[in-house]
Amino acid sequence: MATIPLEHSLVLAGVLFGLGTLGLLVRRNLVVVLMSIEVMLNAAGLAFVAAGARFGEPDGQVFFLLVLAVAAAEVAVGLALLLALRHKMDTLDADAASAMRG
Amino acid sequence: MNFVFYLAGAVAVLSTALMLTRPNVVHGLLYLVISLLAVAVILFTLGAPFVAALEVIIYAGAILVLFVFVVMMLDLGRQSVPRERLWLGLRAWPGPLALTLVLLAEVIWIATQGSSTRSAAGPIDPEAVGAALYGPYLVAVELSSLLLLAAVVGIYHLGQRPARRRN
Amino acid sequence: MPGLLWLIPAVPLASFLALALVGSRVPPRIVSLLGVGAIAASTAVTLAEAAAFLGTPPEGGAWVEPLWRWIDVDGFRPMMALRLDALSLVMSLVVTFVSLVIHLYSVGYMAGDEGYARFFAYMNLFVASMATLVLADDLLLLFLGWEGVGLCSYLLIGFWYRDPENGAAARKAFLVTRVGDTALSVALLLLFTRLGTLQIHGLMSRAVRDWPSGSALPVLAAALILGGAVGKSAQLPLQVWLPDAMAGPTPSSALIHAATMVTAGVYLVARTHLLFQLAPPVMLVVAVVGGVTLLLAGCSALVQHDIKRILAYSTVSQIGYMFLACGVGAWSAAIFHLVTHAFFKALLFMSAGVVIQAMHEEHDIFRMGGLRRPLPAAFWGFLIGGASLAGLPVVTAGFYSKGLIVYSAWAGPGGAPLLWLASVVGALLTSLYIFRLIFVVFGGSSRTIAVEVAKRPDWTELTSMGVLAALSVLGGLLYLPPWLGDHPLLGRFLERTLPAPSRVVAGLSELGSEGVVTLAFAIGLLLAWWLYRVRRPLPVALAGKVGRALHRFWFEDWGFDLAYQWILVRPFIRMALANKDDMVDQFYRFVGWGTVRLHQAAARSETGRVRFYAGGIVLGSVLLLFLVVLFR
Numbered sequence: 001m002a003t004i005p006l007e008h009s010l011v012l013a014g015v016l017f018g019l020g021t022l023g024l025l026v027r028r029n030l031v032v033v034l035m036s037i038e039v040m041l042n043a044a045g046l047a048f049v050a051a052g053a054r055f056g057e058p059d060g061q062v063f064f065l066l067v068l069a070v071a072a073a074e075v076a077v078g079l080a081l082l083l084a085l086r087h088k089m090d091t092l093d094a095d096a097a098s099a100m101r102g
Numbered sequence: 103m104n105f106v107f108y109l110a111g112a113v114a115v116l117s118t119a120l121m122l123t124r125p126n127v128v129h130g131l132l133y134l135v136i137s138l139l140a141v142a143v144i145l146f147t148l149g150a151p152f153v154a155a156l157e158v159i160i161y162a163g164a165i166l167v168l169f170v171f172v173v174m175m176l177d178l179g180r181q182s183v184p185r186e187r188l189w190l191g192l193r194a195w196p197g198p199l200a201l202t203l204v205l206l207a208e209v210i211w212i213a214t215q216g217s218s219t220r221s222a223a224g225p226i227d228p229e230a231v232g233a234a235l236y237g238p239y240l241v242a243v244e245l246s247s248l249l250l251l252a253a254v255v256g257i258y259h260l261g262q263r264p265a266r267r268r269n
Numbered sequence: 270m271p272g273l274l275w276l277i278p279a280v281p282l283a284s285f286l287a288l289a290l291v292g293s294r295v296p297p298r299i300v301s302l303l304g305v306g307a308i309a310a311s312t313a314v315t316l317a318e319a320a321a322f323l324g325t326p327p328e329g330g331a332w333v334e335p336l337w338r339w340i341d342v343d344g345f346r347p348m349m350a351l352r353l354d355a356l357s358l359v360m361s362l363v364v365t366f367v368s369l370v371i372h373l374y375s376v377g378y379m380a381g382d383e384g385y386a387r388f389f390a391y392m393n394l395f396v397a398s399m400a401t402l403v404l405a406d407d408l409l410l411l412f413l414g415w416e417g418v419g420l421c422s423y424l425l426i427g428f429w430y431r432d433p434e435n436g437a438a439a440r441k442a443f444l445v446t447r448v449g450d451t452a453l454s455v456a457l458l459l460l461f462t463r464l465g466t467l468q469i470h471g472l473m474s475r476a477v478r479d480w481p482s483g484s485a486l487p488v489l490a491a492a493l494i495l496g497g498a499v500g501k502s503a504q505l506p507l508q509v510w511l512p513d514a515m516a517g518p519t520p521s522s523a524l525i526h527a528a529t530m531v532t533a534g535v536y537l538v539a540r541t542h543l544l545f546q547l548a549p550p551v552m553l554v555v556a557v558v559g560g561v562t563l564l565l566a567g568c569s570a571l572v573q574h575d576i577k578r579i580l581a582y583s584t585v586s587q588i589g590y591m592f593l594a595c596g597v598g599a600w601s602a603a604i605f606h607l608v609t610h611a612f613f614k615a616l617l618f619m620s621a622g623v624v625i626q627a628m629h630e631e632h633d634i635f636r637m638g639g640l641r642r643p644l645p646a647a648f649w650g651f652l653i654g655g656a657s658l659a660g661l662p663v664v665t666a667g668f669y670s671k672g673l674i675v676y677s678a679w680a681g682p683g684g685a686p687l688l689w690l691a692s693v694v695g696a697l698l699t700s701l702y703i704f705r706l707i708f709v710v711f712g713g714s715s716r717t718i719a720v721e722v723a724k725r726p727d728w729t730e731l732t733s734m735g736v737l738a739a740l741s742v743l744g745g746l747l748y749l750p751p752w753l754g755d756h757p758l759l760g761r762f763l764e765r766t767l768p769a770p771s772r773v774v775a776g777l778s779e780l781g782s783e784g785v786v787t788l789a790f791a792i793g794l795l796l797a798w799w800l801y802r803v804r805r806p807l808p809v810a811l812a813g814k815v816g817r818a819l820h821r822f823w824f825e826d827w828g829f830d831l832a833y834q835w836i837l838v839r840p841f842i843r844m845a846l847a848n849k850d851d852m853v854d855q856f857y858r859f860v861g862w863g864t865v866r867l868h869q870a871a872a873r874s875e876t877g878r879v880r881f882y883a884g885g886i887v888l889g890s891v892l893l894l895f896l897v898v899l900f901r
Contacts, residue, residue, distance in 0.1 A: 003103075003104070004104060004107050004147070004148065006216070007213050007214050007216070008107075009144075009148065010209075010213035011209075011210050011213055011214070012111045012114075012115075012144070014206060014209035014210055014213060015115055015206065016114060016115065016118060016141075017205075017209070018202045018203075018205055018206040018209070019115065019118045019119055019122065019202075020118070021198070021201070021202050021205060021887055022122060022198055022199065022202045023118075023121070023122040024880075024883055024887075025197070025198030025201065025202070025880055025883060025884050025887065026122065026190075026194050026195060026198050027122065027189070027190070028189040028194075028880070029127060029178070029182075029186060029189065031127055031169070031172065031173060031176070031178060032122075032127060032130060033879075033880075034169070035121065035130065035131065035134055035169065036122070038134070038161075038165065038166075039118055039121075039134070039137070042137075042138065042141055042157075042161065045153075046141060046144065046145065049145055049148055049150050049153055050148055052150070052226070053148045053149045053150060053226070056224065056226065057226075058226050058230040058231045058233070058234040059234060059239075060150070061150050061152060061153045061226060061231045061234075062231060062234050062235055062239050062242070064145075064150075064153045064156075065153065065156065065231075065235070065246075066242055066246055068156060068157075068160055068161065069246040069247075069249060069250060070246070070249065071161070071165065072160065072164065072165055072250070072253075073249050073250050073252070073253035074253075075165050075168060075169070076168065076253050076254075076257050077253050077256050077257055077260070079168060079169070079172050080256070080257040080260040080261055081260060082172065083172070083175075083176075083260075083261070084260050084261075086176060087263070092176065092178070093189075094878070094879050094880050095878050095879075095880065097877075097878075097879065098876060098877030098878045098879075099877060100875075100877045101875060101876060101877035197884065198884065201884065201887050201888060201891060202887075204891050205887065205890070205891050205894070208891065208894040208895060208897075208898055209894070211898055212894065212897060212898060212901075215901060
């Protein structure tokens with residue numbers, strides 16, 4: 001297998017995480033926002049696995065599995081919410097749901 | 103082998119960046135698929151074949167498919183492009199860009215603190231992962247199943263439409 | 270016997286409490302019995318004490334009756350103690366006896382008034398405070414009585430409180446005397462911190478022992494005490510409150526503002542005479558203040574219309590005589606004049622009260638006239654009292670007391686010809702203004718429309734006036750001068766406590782001085798006769814422009830009121846108005862305002878938009894990571 005320095009993997013994970021954050025903050029379409037969240041979770045999992053590979057332990061992969069489970073649950077619920085929102089407000093604009101103002 | 107890692111890394115980053123900037127949501131989704139596949143390759147090169155497979159099967163294969171279903175249900179294809187373009191104007195970028203860059207800088211700084219270490223040799227078998235899951239991480243597994251159950255219940259409730267009025 | 274002294278202030282105090290609590294629910298007869306009876310009891314005790322004091326004179330000239338230790342704090346240990354020596358005995362006799370007579374008069378005067386019980390309650394409280402002041406062995410206790418009489422003065426001036434002008438006059442009195450009280454408090458502090466005690470006898474002996482004559486400390490202390498005395502006794506420059514104080518009921522004017530409270534300043538100076546003797550510059554100031562005040566007030570009295578105001582300025586002037594006497598070292602002369610003044614001034618006020626009530630509450634003398642026949646009691650009261658005030662030779666008490674002071678102004682230790690001259694001119698003015706009053710009010714024919722008398726004096730008023738009239742005539746027997754028998758009874762008696770009068774400066778015999786005074790009296794009387802009886806015009810028409818201006822100036826009390834108004838009152842009110850929004854308050858209001866503003870600013874971050882909140886989360890994590898980076 002490849003021998004990658006841990007720092008490089010972590011930096012990669014960091015960059016992917018940053019891109020996910022960017023997508024979360026920039027895009028107004030709620031679907032894309034959820035997709036960005038998926039990207040962030042994925043990056044976190046990558047960091048876990050890299051750390052586990054550094055020490056040769058399976059723990060990193062176990063954590064990746066747990067992160068995966070969480071991501072799945074979160075996506076499902078998020079999409080259900082999205083559909084309910086769409087049904088109620090007839091739009092997918094993230095800024096439209098701002099009734100809890102000031 | 104290292105070369106694969108870096109190549110896959112570049113692909114992942116590029117496709118994620120592209121995903122962010124597409125007005126057409128379906129295009130963005132497809133780019134995300136590519137990104138996830140690239141990440142699966144990275145995971146493989148890091149000596150984690152099991153999770154690489156899981157990445158493809160569950161992440162790209164289940165979660166993103168769910169996304170595809172929803173997008174199709176909501177008809178977010180070509181006809182939403184103008185609206186998306188409007189929303190993607192230049193005004194939206196400066197703040198988030200700044201925040202993200204700072205975050206990135208901090209993360210990189212922290213990550214490069216330790217002395218340069220090479221990862222340990224050898225992949226880690228699914229067998230070892232399974233042993234870990236049924237061993238010390240048993241409670242975590244049970245909890246995650248509980249989490250999924252909760253998600254199911256929540257979705258069921260959220261998915262209900264208000265009852266139609268009696269005519 | 271020292272054991273009963275405490276009754277003198279205590280009985281009126283108890284009566285005050287009873288009247289204050291239940292007086293309004295009790296029939297007026299009980300109120301009068303209680304009010305007058307309490308003072309009668311005090312007078313009886315005083316007389317008994319006097320008899321005992323004269324019969325078996327105590328060692329050292331004084332009885333001290335300690336009651337209890339008042340305060341015991343870190344070296345400051347004043348006692349509640351009463352002292353009976355010659356001076357306080359004379360004062361107590363005057364206070365209790367004159368109060369008794371005036372209380373009796375009030376029964377008739379205040380009959381039917383809705384505040385009848387309240388009036389007697391205040392008057393009794395006053396007598397209790399005054400007795401405390403006079404009998405106090407410790408300066409702090411004296412100060413307690415001092416403040417008490419000030420309070421009662423305020424309460425009684427503003428007695429008819431429904432009229433806001435009375436309240437204003439009461440406030441003015443209180444505030445002006447407060448200036449004096451402050452000076453007195455500073456004096457007490459000075460004396461205590463320097464000499465370690467406020468017990469009068471101990472204080473005086475320590476002062477004599479420790480402080481060289483003429484040095485800064487006794488001068489300062491004496492000057493401050495003089496400040497207090499000047500306030501309470503309405504001398505220059507704090508005399509402005511007394512004329513306005515005439516807004517109160519006439520009996521209280523008689524008691525407080527003629528006979529007793531205003532003489533408290535004289536008493537204080539006499540009590541602390543040792544201290545004053547250590548400060549010759551201050552003695553000179555005392556004499557000068559007395560001299561100037563007596564002339565000033567005399568001129569002002571000459572042009573007033575209000576019958577009580579004339580008497581008020583007269584009081585200021587006569588107290589000026591007492592201060593003059595103290596200033597030149599004739600202490601017993603001052604006290605003698607205090608005693609006779611109490612008699613005839615109270616009589617004059619009582620008579621004025623009779624006139625006022627008879628004329629339907631009219632105060633202006635130029636709207637009265639020809640009252641000799643309808644009001645004989647008032648006429649004789651004014652005649653006897655006025656004669657005594659002006660100093661009708663031989664047959665009136667005022668002649669002797671005033672003559673003594675005038676002579677001492679020449680011949681006393683601090684005497685000066687200028688002071689003597691001032692007092693002689695003052696005698697002329699006195700004679701002039703009082704006879705002006707008598708001729709205008711009682712002489713000629715009536716100038717008023719209401720001819721019939723509204724209220725005739727009843728037996729209580731007549732009795733009290735009679736008693737005082739007798740005393741105004743016979744009081745001279747207390748202190749007969751050398752050329753008329755030489756029986757200075759009072760003087761010799763007071764020598765037990767006060768320094769003996771000494772004749773230092775020659776050049777004028779006592780008889781000669783008396784002769785000049787008599788001449789002044791006669792000139793004043795004749796002038797008044799000519800101006801107000803014979804020619805009868807208003808004096809303003811007599812003089813030209815200068816005369817009119819002078820009249821106006823004297824009418825306004827030499828402009829003092831106006832000066833104080835411009836220098837003190839107006840700037841103060843302006844400052845108070847400028848600070849209407851209370852700077853300190855503004856600070857706290859600012860705190861509230863700032864909080865609200867902060868809230869409003871913070872509330873703006875509650876946009877309700879998801880992405881904004883997500884941005885907030887990212888920002889938070891950025892900051893946390895920054896902390897990690899920082900502390901690596």
